[in-house]
Every structure is written in structure tokens, then in C-alpha cells.
Amino acid sequence: MRLRKKVKAGALQFVLFMGAVIAVLLMTFVLLHNIHQLFDKKTTKVVEVVKKADMGIQYAMGQNLQNNVPTTLGLGLDxxxxxxxxxxxxxIFETYRAESKFKKIQFSKVALVGGRLENDFPALYLKDNDRPMIIAGSAKITGSAYLPKQGIRPGGISGRFYQFQTPVYGSTHESSKTLPQVDGGFKTNLKQMMMDDKVNSSVEQLRFKPNLVAANSFESPTQFMYGDVLRFSEGELKGNIVVKARGSITIGKGCAIQDVVFVAPKIMVEDGFTGRLQALATEEIQVGKKAYLRYPSALVVDRGDEPNPKNRRIPHILIQDGAIINGVVGYFGTHEDNVLYPQIKVSEKALIQGEVYCEKALELKGTVLGKVATDSFIAMENGSIYQNHLFNGNIDATKLTAEYGGLLLNSDKTVVKWMY
Known part of the structure; x- marks a missing residue:
């Protein structure tokens, strides 16, 4: 006898509903898996594009690329x-802009590049002018030193004799008749920037006004500001901006400055200013008391072959008491006239963390944590002039971080800062 049992329609509908739910869930899992795989592939490619930009910058720093000419790199990876x-x-620095692209994925990066510290870099390189160096007072050299053939010896000025046991706390080597060579492209660009004082109507210009606030990314074209005599007392300037004046530029402590380049015959940074900038002048730069310039800043005077006025007695670069400079201080001049005053003067209690490069005479009474390369030293005391004397100044190469990047010499390069 066969039993017959009827199944209710509601139960059948429930079975069909559960089957549909399971099918939707399975399709969802498959879709999520495919999306996850696609996302992983895209993420991996984005990371590869970013890494390729970094590789491009590292590779380009070792190549002789033409200035302002985009170059496609073959990095050997297909x-x-x-x-x-x-x-x-x-x-004074180079910039390298890397643009990496894969289909619709694009990435760009801008690096500020300077000279890398060589291994066991010297605290002092003093050009050989056929006369010995005299060290006196509380002066001290820590690190290796390149000195004239006549060497270095302790001495005294106004009864203040050398205070330490040995003239150099480090190894000594013989210097040559020339200073370490600066990169030729850098010097050409420096002269071009300083000589070109004409207003370029084809570039974007900023108009000077009190309390000006302006910022410009290094991904955008450079903005320029022109004037005769410019004074910045308040306001804010940041980024890819060049300020040029035919007369002078004064930067007050109430103005916030980041990464801006200033170009003028005379540039004054007032007492107490804090910021990060580059000052490029043809005549004079003064940094006031207790001013603080963050890394990477630069103060450079380039006189070229222009002779100095015979009645001039003030330095071309004056760093006053208590000022702190993080970066480069440099004087360039090929004139042959013999001047009896310092081209760079670092006052007592002033501090430079970086390097000083002087193609003429340097008066160092403050401290350099880093390296010094100079044609000669000079000391001005009690109305007397002491040639090739280092008096009370301190040079210590051991206190400069190995990651420092500065003046572009004919050596390796390093990334100083990633630009925004």
C-alpha cells in the first residue's frame, strides 16, 4: 500500500528562497574575491609607480641631465x-622632478638635492698661500684638516695665547693652491639669477603689499616678485617663490618665510627672525642677532671678478652674535685685489651647522659644526689686522649629521628635502 503525503506550498517556497539566498551569497563572495584581487593588483601597481619615481630620482642624481629638459629614463625594467x-x-640647490606613469596611474615627486658629505670629510680646508696658519685664543679644530705646506702653529693675539695642547684634534694633510671645486652648472646658474634683474612678463608675478600671504607648490610654475627696495615686516611667503630687488631686501622677524629664494644686491635679515630661506646677493648679506635659519638655508654673496671698493671695511656676509644658521654660508669672488678685511665674518656666539665656503678671507669667532673651506683666515683685533690667524673660532666636523646635504661640489649628491 503506497502512502501519499502532500507537501505544503509554503515549504517549497521556503526551499526556493533559501536556494536564492545561498546563490546570492556565493555570487557576492565570488565578486568580493575578484574585487579584492583587482584591488591588490592595483595597490601593488601604485606602490611600484611610487617606487619607480624614487628610483628615477636616485638614478638621475648620478647622471648629467640638461637643465629644464624633460628626460625619459630607461631603468632596465620592462x-x-x-x-x-x-x-x-x-x-644653490638642484631640484629633480620625477613623473612616473602607468596607464591611468600617475605619481610625481620633487626632491631638493645638494652635495653629499664625503667619507671622513675634513673640518678645515685652508688653501696653500705659501704661509703658515696661526691658531690663537680659545680657537679649536676637531676633525681632519688640510693645511698649507708650512703647517699650523700656536700663537697669541693681545696676550691671549692658544689654550689647548695640540693645534688640530684630528689628522692633518697638505692642501693645494686651489680650493675644492664647486659644480660648474651651479655657478653658471647662480650668476644668471643674480644678473637677470629684468621683469619677465611671461611668468606669474606676485605684487608686493604689506601683510602679503602667498604660498605656491613646487608642482606649479615658479611665482616671481619684483621691486626696487622691498621690506617684509609681516605676512607669510611659502614655497616656490622668488623675490628679486634691484636695491635691497629687508626681512623682519614678524614675517613667516619657508623655502623662498631672495635675490638682491643687499639683503638684511633682522634680529630675532626665524624661518627657512635662501639669500643670494652681489654685495652684502647681514643676519641679525639671535636670528634662526632652519635647514636647509643658504647665504651666498657672489662678486665674480668685480673688484671691491678700496675704502670698504665691512664684511660682505656678517653673521651677528647669537645667530644660528643651518645650511650653507658662501662667498665667491675671483678678483685679485688684496683686501685687508674679512669677506665673511662669523661673530662670537654665532653658530653655523653646515658649512662655510669662502674664496677670500674669513673671520671666524663663532662656531661651525661642520666644515670650513677658505682661501685664508683673518682676525681684526684692537685696530690691528692678523692675517691667516684663527682667533677664538671653533670648527667641529664630528657634530654634523651624515645626512647633511649642502654645497654642490664635484662629488656625490643627496636628497636634502622632499618638496611639497
């Missing part, structure tokens, strides 16, 4: 990622 590099200058 991954479909295209990298284009553009080299240019920003003040």
Missing part, C-alpha cells in the same frame, strides 16, 4: 611604467 625626470635649480 614593467610598462614610464618615468620622466626634469632637473632644475632652486637657489
Amino acid at each position: 614593467d610598462g611604467i614610464e618615468v620622466t625626470m626634469t632637473k632644475s635649480y632652486w637657489g
Whole structure:
């Protein structure tokens, strides 16, 4: 006898509903898995594009790229990622802009580049002018030193004799008749920036006004500001901006400055200013008391072959008491006239963390944590002039971080700062 049992329609509907739910869930899991795989692939490619930009910058720093000419790099990897590099200058430093691209994925990066510290870099390189160096007072040299053939010996000025046991706390070597050579492209660009005082109507210009607030990314074209005599007392300037004046520029402590380049015959940074900038002048730079310039800052005077006035007695670069400079201080001049005053003067209690490069005479009474390269020293005391004397100044190469990047010499390069 066969039993017959009827199944209710509601139960059948429930079974069909559960089957549909399970099918939707399975399709969802499959879709999520595919999306996850696609996302992983895209993320991996984005990371590769970013890494390729970094590789491009590191590779380009070792190549002789033309200035402001985009160059496509072949990095030896057949991954479909295209990298284009553009080299240019920003003040005394170089900039490298990397643009990496894969289909619709694009990434760009701008690096500020300076000279890398060589291994066991010297605290002092003093050009050989056929006369010995005299060290006196509380002066001290810590690190290796390149000195004239006649060497170095302790001495005294106004009864203040050398206080330590040995003239150099480090190894000594014989210097040559020339200073370490500066990169030729850097010097050409520096002269061009200083000589070109004409207003370029084809570039974006900023108009000077009190309390001006302006910021410009290094991903954008450079903005320029022109004037005759400019004084910045308040306001804010940040980024890819060049300020040029035919007369002078004064920067007050009430003005916030980051990464801006100033170009003028005379540039004054007032007492108490804090910021990060590059000052490029043809005549004079003064940094006031207790001013603080963050890394990487630069103070450079380039006289070229222009002779100095015979009645001039003030330094071309004066760093006053208590000022702190993080970066480069440099004087360039090929004139042959013999001047009996310092081209760079670092006052007592002033501090430079970085380097000083002087193609003429340096008066160092403050401290340099880093390196010094100079044609000669000079000391001005009690109305007397002491040639090739280091008096009370301190040079210590051991206190400068190995990551420092500065003046572009004919050596390796390093990233000083990633620009925004």
C-alpha cells in the first residue's frame, strides 16, 4: 500500500528562497574575491609607480641631465611604467622632478638635492698661500684638516695665547693652491639669477603689499616678485617663490618665510627672525642677532671678478652674535685685489651647522659644526689686522649629521628635502 503525503506550498517556497539566498551569497563572495584581487593588483601597481619615481630620482642624481629638459629614463625594467625626470635649480640647490606613469596611474615627486658629505670629510680646508696658519685664543679644530705646506702653529693675539695642547684634534694633510671645486652648472646658474634683474612678463608675478600671504607648490610654475627696495615686516611667503630687488631686501622677524629664494644686491635679515630661506646677493648679506635659519638655508654673496671698493671695511656676509644658521654660508669672488678685511665674518656666539665656503678671507669667532673651506683666515683685533690667524673660532666636523646635504661640489649628491 503506497502512502501519499502532500507537501505544503509554503515549504517549497521556503526551499526556493533559501536556494536564492545561498546563490546570492556565493555570487557576492565570488565578486568580493575578484574585487579584492583587482584591488591588490592595483595597490601593488601604485606602490611600484611610487617606487619607480624614487628610483628615477636616485638614478638621475648620478647622471648629467640638461637643465629644464624633460628626460625619459630607461631603468632596465620592462614593467610598462614610464618615468620622466626634469632637473632644475632652486637657489644653490638642484631640484629633480620625477613623473612616473602607468596607464591611468600617475605619481610625481620633487626632491631638493645638494652635495653629499664625503667619507671622513675634513673640518678645515685652508688653501696653500705659501704661509703658515696661526691658531690663537680659545680657537679649536676637531676633525681632519688640510693645511698649507708650512703647517699650523700656536700663537697669541693681545696676550691671549692658544689654550689647548695640540693645534688640530684630528689628522692633518697638505692642501693645494686651489680650493675644492664647486659644480660648474651651479655657478653658471647662480650668476644668471643674480644678473637677470629684468621683469619677465611671461611668468606669474606676485605684487608686493604689506601683510602679503602667498604660498605656491613646487608642482606649479615658479611665482616671481619684483621691486626696487622691498621690506617684509609681516605676512607669510611659502614655497616656490622668488623675490628679486634691484636695491635691497629687508626681512623682519614678524614675517613667516619657508623655502623662498631672495635675490638682491643687499639683503638684511633682522634680529630675532626665524624661518627657512635662501639669500643670494652681489654685495652684502647681514643676519641679525639671535636670528634662526632652519635647514636647509643658504647665504651666498657672489662678486665674480668685480673688484671691491678700496675704502670698504665691512664684511660682505656678517653673521651677528647669537645667530644660528643651518645650511650653507658662501662667498665667491675671483678678483685679485688684496683686501685687508674679512669677506665673511662669523661673530662670537654665532653658530653655523653646515658649512662655510669662502674664496677670500674669513673671520671666524663663532662656531661651525661642520666644515670650513677658505682661501685664508683673518682676525681684526684692537685696530690691528692678523692675517691667516684663527682667533677664538671653533670648527667641529664630528657634530654634523651624515645626512647633511649642502654645497654642490664635484662629488656625490643627496636628497636634502622632499618638496611639497
